[in-house]
Each structure stands twice: as structure tokens, then as C-alpha cells.
Amino acid sequence: xxxxxxxxxxxxxxxxxxxxxxxxxxxxxxxxxxxxxxxxxxxxxxxxxxxxxxxxxxxxxxxxxxxxxxxxxxxxxxxxxxxxxxxxxxxxxxxxxxxxxxxxxxxxxxxxxx
Amino acid sequence: xxxxxxxxxxxxxxxxxxxxxxxxxxxxxxxxxxxxxxxxxxxxxxxxxxxxxxxxxxxxxxxxxxxxxxxxxxxxxxxxxxxxxxxxxxxxxxxxxxxxxxxxxxxxxxx
Numbered sequence: 001x002x003x004x005x006x007x008x009x010x011x012x013x014x015x016x017x018x019x020x021x022x023x024x025x026x027x028x029x030x031x032x033x034x035x036x037x038x039x040x041x042x043x044x045x046x047x048x049x050x051x052x053x054x055x056x057x058x059x060x061x062x063x064x065x066x067x068x069x070x071x072x073x074x075x076x077x078x079x080x081x082x083x084x085x086x087x088x089x090x091x092x093x094x095x096x097x098x099x100x101x102x103x104x105x106x107x108x109x110x111x112x113x114x
Numbered sequence: 115x116x117x118x119x120x121x122x123x124x125x126x127x128x129x130x131x132x133x134x135x136x137x138x139x140x141x142x143x144x145x146x147x148x149x150x151x152x153x154x155x156x157x158x159x160x161x162x163x164x165x166x167x168x169x170x171x172x173x174x175x176x177x178x179x180x181x182x183x184x185x186x187x188x189x190x191x192x193x194x195x196x197x198x199x200x201x202x203x204x205x206x207x208x209x210x211x212x213x214x215x216x217x218x219x220x221x222x223x224x225x
Contacts, residue, residue, distance in 0.1 A: 001208035008154075032212040042119075043204050043216035044157070052171065100211040102147075107157035 003027050006089055006105030013101070015114050019076040023089035023105045026070065030093040030103075033065050035074045038086045038107065047074070047087075079112045116141045118217035120205050127195055127221045135190045135220050136154075137205030145208035146188040147172070148180065150201040151219075163188055164211070195224045205225070 006023045010046055021035075027051040032051055036044035050056045053067045072091075076083055089105040117141045127133055139146065147162040149172075159172030163182040177199055179191040188207075192199060200223050206214040 034213060036214075036216075037140075041205075041219075043218050044214075046213055046215060049213050102159065102212060102214070104157040106154065 001026060003103050004089065004105045007108055008106055010109040010111050012111045012113065013079055015079060015112055017079050017112070019083070019110060019112075021074040021076075021087050021089075021108050021110070023072050023091075024070055025072070025079055025091055025103075027091075027093065027101075027103075028067075028070070029095055029101075033063070034090040034092070035061075036088040036090060036104075037086060038084075044088055058093060062079050065068040070079040075108075079110075081112050081114050084110055084112050090102060092101050116196050116215075118205055118207050118215055120217040120220050122220060123218060124221050126225065128134075128225055129196055133192050133195060133222075135203060135222070137188045137190065137217060138186050139188075139205075139215075140186065141207060141209070141215065142185065143183075143207035143209050145211045146182065147208070147214065148176065148178070148190045149187070149204045149206065151204060152201050160190070161201075167177040178225075180206045194196075195222075197224050200224050 005024045028046045034049040035047045038044040048063045052067045060077045064073040086107040088107040092102040093105045121136045148160040149157045160176045161180040163169040203215040203220045
């Protein structure tokens with residue numbers, strides 16, 4: 001079983017729709033949860049990060065973390081064609097060895113049509 | 115402008131010919147990492163560095179070397195590249211170790 005599972009998509013939605021992107025994970029040591037956006041032929045760009053459980057909002061983007069279910073989500077309101085990209089979740093935590101481990105999901109491709 | 119730069123952006127080489135991909139950051143970050151990205155496998159960490167002269171292996175270190183002699187630079191060295199190292203490579207830096215700021219990527223083809 002992978003430590004982080006993410007549906008590869010593609011997820012196709014019309015402009016203006018609410019988009020829900022999700023990841024599940026298995027390692028309960030993860031404390032930091034990140035979402036990255038990657039446009040074609042570009043490096044991943046950090047969108048948001050959250051510490052532990054709860055919600056965080058930034059403009060049209062909301063990140064949710066449910067540590068009891070080991071489930072994280074990214075919601076995009078009023079989606080725009082410019083949101084078309086691959087979205088990667090990532091999580092990090094300090095292991096028993098003291099090492100800060102960081103693991104990425106494989107990414108979900110989102111297509112927003114005008 | 116705060117950024118991570120990588121060079122070269124594109125590289126085609128032959129099996130066994132040593133190469134170096136440079137990485138530099140201007141944010142005074144302690145942490146730097148190298149990743150490779152392959153279809154269906156996502157981003158996998160090759161090596162990371164927590165400070166000058168402090169490096170450690172990530173998930174896929176075989177066939178790669180790194181060094182961190184200065185805080186801003188973290189080159190990736192392939193001593194004897196093989197075709198299975200054909201991939202898209204990203205360098206990243208981080209202030210706290212978990213949030214990563216990525217460079218533009220280097221597309222490497224080994225024939």
C-alpha cells in the first residue's frame with residue numbers, strides 16, 4: 001500500500017463549478033499537509049499548507065484535514081480555466097528517527113472547460 | 115525575486131557520460147532537495163540536505179551523488195548515467211523542511 005493515495009483523474013468540470021480534490025494517507029506521524037499546483041512543463045507551486053487537523057482558506061481555495069480519517073481535501077470555488085493543472089498533495093512529519101519525512105501524491109489532473 | 119534556478123533545463127546525453135545539474139536558491143533556506151518525476155510514480159525524493167555539508171538519502175538515491183558546500187547551491191551529479199535515469203528532475207528549497215519551493219525542472223534524456 002502506498003503511503004499517500006491520490007486519484008490521477010483527469011477530472012473535467014465546467015467553469016464556475018466547485019472542485020473537490022482528495023488524498024488519503026496511512027502514516028499517522030504526518031503533521032503538515034500541503035497542496036501544490038503544477039502547470040504543464042513547470043515546477044510544482046506551493047498553494048497552501050496546513051498544520052494538523054482543521055480548515056484553511058485562501059481566496060477561492062480551502063484546504064481541509066481530517067486526521068482521524070487520514071483524509072485531506074482541497075476545494076476550489078468558482079473554478080476557472082486557468083485552474084486547469086495537476087494538483088499534488090504532500091504530507092510531512094517527524095519520524096521516530098528524527099528525520100522529517102516528506103511524501104507526495106501522484107497528482108490529480110484537473111480540466112476546467114469555458 | 116525569490117527563486118530556485120536549475121541548469122541546464124534540457125539535456126540529452128549518452129550512457130556513461132558524467133553530468134552535473136546545478137541548483138541555486140536565493141532565499142537563504144536551510145533545506146534543499148532533489149526529486150525526480152516520472153509518469154504514474156509522482157515526485158520521488160533523491161537526496162536532501164539540511165545544511166551545508168549535511169546530506170542524506172531520499173527514496174531513490176542509487177546512481178546519484180550530491181554535495182552542499184555552500185548554502186545556496188546543491189548540485190546533482192550522475193557519475194555514469196543510464197537510460198533508466200531519463201526523467202524530469204526538480205530541485206527544491208525549504209525554510210522549515212516541509213514546504214518546498216521548486217525550480218523549473220531539468221528534462222534529462224539518457225540514450
